[in-house]
Amino acid sequence: MKIVVSDVSKDFKSSVNVLNNISFSVVEGEFLSILGPSGCGKTTLLRILVGLLPPTSGKVEKDGIDITNASPSERGMGIVFQNYALFENMTALENVAYALKQHKDAKATAVETAFEMLKVVGLENEKDKRPGKLSGGQQQRVAIARTMAMHPDVILFDEPMSALDVDTRLSLRAELKQLQTRFGTTMIYITHDQEEAFALSDRIMVMDKGVIQQLDTPGNIIDHPANEYVDKFVKQNIQIKIDSLLPFSRKTV
């Protein structure tokens, strides 16, 4: 499975060049992070990939088939949002089973499959709780389980951990990586958090002002930034973190 994005651009009535001739490809089982500041066009790109938004121009292909105009449900992709988008009136189990029940072939085994997926994300004991009774991290796990239950080829994550506390982020980050290794699902992950992107990704795409600034491995982005923007965006932020921690480490020494 391979996704190829060719010359995708997007203009809105209120703003033009939100995306400007974006081209890249993602290979099967890859974990690609799209990193950039707010308003750089990363969420627009994600919505085009999953089919929630049509591009103004350009093409999206999956396994050599043009899916630019295919509906989201035909693309074999799933999406996990920052705000979980869970069905508040349903329990965790019902949330996962609901989508399965809408499909004839999965209907009969929907509840069992849903329960298995909850087990995978460690929430089998919370299956009867509604989202309101779950913590932020647990809700995001339910959202991941719901998406994975449909066995998509690709899962897209739209800043899924932005609303979570540091501890939950760290544990969810590790779980996500485990899931990807276990199921071999291709994952495209949007974030503005460098630490997250560097910890999770096989490759990172740094974006700014609707343009790809660099697409490379985390190591190469640190060692060989493509331009001044990438250098500043990545290194300066890391330096700020180091600088802010240094005084504390000296005190403890």
Next chain:
Amino acid sequence: MRKGRHLSRSLTMVLIAFFLLVVLLPLGKMMLFLLTTDVGKITSSDRFLTGLRNSLTATLVATLLSVSLAMVLAWFLERSAITHKGLWSTIFLVPMLIPSISHGTGLVILFGRNGLLTNLLHLQGSIYGFWGIVLGSVLYSFPVAFLMISDILRFEDYTPYEAASVLGIPQIKQTLAIFIPYIRKPMIAVVFAVFTQVITDYGVPLMVGGQYTTLPVIMYQDVIGMLEFGKGSVIGLVLLVPAVLAFIVDSLNRDRASSSFTPRPFVKKEGKGTLLMARAICVLSALFILLPIIAFVVLSFAKKYPVNMSFTLQNIERAFSMNAGKNLVNSLVIAVIVSCIGTCMAFVSAYLTVRLKTPATRILHLFSIVTLAIPGIVLGLSFVLFFKGTFLMGTLTILILVNFMHFFASPYLMMYNTLGKINPNLEDVGQTLGISRLAIIVDVIIPQSKSTLIEMGTYFFVNSMMTISAVSFLATSRTQPLALMIPMFEAQMLLECTGVVSLMILMINLGVKGLVAMTKKQLEKR
């Protein structure tokens, strides 16, 4: 996905066309009527100028009193540790369940020439005229102000006061620097809402106005009695002005703050003096609100007011012999249909405007709230002018239509706010999971909006049961709703029967409200 998009676009266009046909075209027709009317002659006539002056004076005083009373009561209920808050709120909102004209009836029975309290306390003077209108209007409009101000106070954040106290800023300065700026804008909306409600009402002035004629009464008498549609249109236009102003002010002041903001609650004042004052004011206000209602309840069972107050059921029999039963059925049919269709249409409109933001849905939003700016009496007149001679005139359908339009905006806004708080990505997730938009609406969004849907249905029902302003020009003897029997009985000097009708409306609305409260409690338990 494309099929769904077509469907929603078509639905939006159908709804826009519907609003055009049922609101804007009738209003346009009313405006056109002005071209063939000698506007200058009407507006310079003594009758019009006196009516305008009376309307403005009585409305200003009533608004001032109504908002002040509402402010005091809302403040004590929200800021003090007074007990039985639910009970007090319920009592203060009871006036919303009866027509304005019933408040007038209550005042006549209490303070009329041979009123119960007039005789008991040997009161001098007359309730008929300026003070009658003011008192009746306060009773009628106060609950709306109370509800709005309670909401404003409930959502005020305590944090700035805490910070000010830590800094040693005295209470009076805190009030001037924090409370006044916070409440200023929403209070303007409250004042406009109450002012519009009072100035466009003709129920109270019709009953207790006496010689003190106001514009809506002139409009009612001229259109109903003399079929002077031109004069009616001129007054309609004048009455539109405060309503349109209120609409603009409300739109400008509408809270754009994040719905997820949870204010820090106030520490309730527990001082003995505060609690004593709170109780005293609540008891006195409850008496003021309930006495006129108790009066028409008593009147319903009195043999002959005021000479023979012994108990009888004859008034009920008499009212039913004069078609109260048939008219009750009319009212129930109208209220149930308006409630069902209105709730569905308000939901669909709100769904389209909140969840599918397109230029067309923005127009639909504007059309959906525009009826807030049209008083019932004006809407009714514009319907008469527009639908005159069509098959709709004289049918229950036109009464359903006018009620539906008259009350559409508030339930629409209720659902608009609720849907705005529901996760915006549900449909997106549905699309990627292969769940249709309809399934998400039916299985996820409607269950999450159940409580609001019930509130919307109740709002349509209760208001359709008690309105007289929107339907008075359109009803015939065959289609007459129950509430219209009040002015009819009053004209025939059958005050006891007006009491019976008011009581019937109150009981039905109370019953529906009670049922809804129980249902909502059950839903919350789940």
